[in-house]
Amino acid sequence: MKTPNAKLRHWLERSGMSRGELARRVKTKAQQQNEPHISPDTTRVRCWIAGETPRAPVPDILADVFSDHFGFRVTTYDLGLGEGARSDVALVYNASWTATVKVLADLGRADVDRRKLLSAAPFAAVAGVGPSRDWLMNTLDQDPEPGRRVRLEDVTAVRNMFSTFQHMDIFQGGGSGRLVLAEYVTHHVYPLLRRTHSEDVRRALCEAAAEQTYLLGWMAYDNGEQGTAQRYLIQSLRLAEESKDVPLGAHVLAGMADQATLLGKPAEGRRLAQAGRLGLSKANSPACLADLWCLEARALALLGEKSAAAHAVSQSEQAYEHVDLDNEPDWAAFIDPAYLHGEHANTFRDLDDAPAAEEHARRSIAHAKMQKRARRGAMSQAALAVSHLQRRDLDSAYAAGVRTLSLTKQVTSSRAVEAVQDLQRRMRPFGRHRLVADFNERARELVRAA
Structure with a gap:
């Protein structure tokens, strides 16, 4: 019945x-x-x-x-x-502002009300190509559109909440507080987009909403919900265009590039990072530029382009020399030595350059330890462990692996857990060595708990 x-x-x-x-x-x-x-x-x-x-x-x-x-x-x-049928609609970069607001409302409600169903949504391999192209074309030649009216106080409240949730993500992992952020955005932020506001407030509101939507996507990405993450990132890119904030749009493309590369699509990751860099030709954000070069290097390493990857790392380091955090937006707070050296370590790991990977991993670990950033520390310890394995130094790899496990237990992050599982795979050539057996037993407990 x-x-x-x-x-x-x-x-x-x-x-x-x-x-x-x-x-x-x-x-x-x-x-x-x-x-x-x-x-x-x-x-x-x-x-x-x-x-x-x-x-x-x-x-x-x-x-x-x-x-x-x-x-x-x-x-x-x-x-x-x-x-x-609108979860797939969220993969579309819609030229219509009205349609975009509808999609955001549906996507947010789907995430809040039927989270398990949406979390199973697949990652669409080529979905980022069209949005990155459309954002780039509109960024290089765009005119302001007439807006409607909301209070600046509303926008300020949204910005304040962004800082709170970003801090939660950086120090506790994407799985911590993501659903709370989804509730907040769905019930308090997206409804503001439908209200009336002046043009200056409209742009500020779209910028704040884009930041929140990006963060939702990033937290879903870190929590292993790749289809959900991709949908949020595409819609964040559309909001960023509406706000006329070029560095923010380039930042969203960096997130999309990172996800594509992680999921085994480095060619797409490279294209997305390049689109972001080209968009920045009309704006200035050394932190975002450093991140985009960094992520392009990650993609190039997986594509086997060793010299190009090393050049991209060098460009990333040069760009970061010009960073003044007082002149960078709040969303750039995580783009720092702990993050960049950690990603450079992964680049050289994938290039089988153990000495360079170890050097960058140790720098990242030192900065992460001072900041008490367990997730970044865990992933950089994992990179350090791999550099030891590439030198056939199992004792040192085991020690770094145990530190990876300890730090991973402190956060809710599928990426950190995946770094542990990657270490398990890389230890297999050492057979039934007692250190491998002990690490696998400890890892099984962590994965089971996760």
């Missing part, structure tokens, strides 16, 4: 529409969306309320009908109709 859809009944009663009126509006909306075959009647609406789930795209059309009626976004989740 089907369970009655109490949510749909609630929204229908709240609207004051009859079942026949809802059926007529759905038919009209379907025709507007080139779906003329959708023509429900009163009986069909009664079946929906009784618990029958309509086929796509009817759930999304119903959401649009109720949204038009109430003047604010009503999602398929609100109507008790699941995720609809």
